[in-house]
Amino acid sequence: MSVIGKHDGILVAGGGGFIGGHLVAALLADGHTKVRSVDVKPMAEWYQRFDKADNRVLDLKDRAACVEATQGMNYVFNLAADMGGMGFIEFHKADCMLSVLINTHLLMAAKDAKLKRFFFSSSACVYAADKQTDPNVTALKEEDAYPADAEDGYGWEKLFSERMCRHFTEDFGLETRVARYHNVYGPHGTWDGGREKAPAACIRKAIECRDSNHRTVEVWGDGQQTRSFMYIDDCIEGTRKLMDSNLREPVNIGSDELVSIDRLYRIAEEIAGIELEHRYDITKPKGVRGRNSDNTMILRELGWAPSIGLEDGMRKTFAWIDGEMQRARARKRA
Secondary structure (H helix, E strand, O other): OOOOOOOOOEEEEOOOOHHHHHHHHHHHHOOOOOEEEEEOOOHHHOOOOOOOOEEEEOOOOOHHHHHHHHOOOOEEEEOOOOOOOHHHHOOOHHHHHOOHHHHHHHHHHHHHOOOOEEEEEEEHHHOOHHHOOOOOOOOEOHHHHOOOOOOOOHHHHHHHHHHHHHHHHHHHOOEEEEEEEOOEEOOOOOOOOOOOOHHHHHHHHHHHHHHHOOOEEEEEOOOOOEEEOEEHHHHHHHHHHHHHOOOOOOEEEOOOOEEEHHHHHHHHHHHHOOOOEEEEEOOOOOOOOEOOEOOHHHHHHHOOOOOOOHHHHHHHHHHHHHHHHHHHHHHHHO
């Protein structure tokens, strides 16, 4: 049974974004009656928006906005951040680090309002770089974040904000929960424009090649770098289970199904019904050589781990992106 009652106030910070939109949808579907969705983007740009939610456009980098957002709330899910795939975070380090203002001011507002629990969405980018130098990476345990050598910019902001959550619990008694997400993907996410994650980029390129009869695709890096990718439904379930738990330490929420980027492209091609020649561009951002989630802690503490296979999740995501691309072409023709 959830610690969050059906009529408790729930703030989803970043509710106009990818993960936030799915979380709002899940909470409303479960009968929660007091869900507030907040995002800095104009509502027309939100990934998902629901009339049953209290939707507000606020810049949560500003403390007064955080005070307004938390007023009358009992729980906070902080999913708000300026981020994207490697193509974004590699060249926007300062923008990514400025997200520390969101977590700082939300924590202060939550403390002052005496909220019951505060969830922070961290990232696998907090992990030390020297543990991710081999494509055949040993899955990353939570303790591998220290000694600290996080991804420059985005990773350091996440690690610092994790520490803030810890000390707000220790010093002020604010119950915090921290998840380290590993590469979340799925429908209703970014699929073009430079902020998309690798699964969406692979799918978009496969569809473009299928529809244009091109048989060559550009792959960033040498294709041998490895990752694990978590489908959005698993992410939402794990997030809610963590919020309900007594686990105060940061924990991985990610699939442990390791795959090379080359194989990720091949999965997208198989779904599209084509086979492409891979042209490698080693000058493009490619991140660490290997990263995978060790799920020992979450299995032990929550009795749960992500279970949706990569190929199943990719098929669902492919269908959604394909539809979005066809609709975009129809609008352009019109």
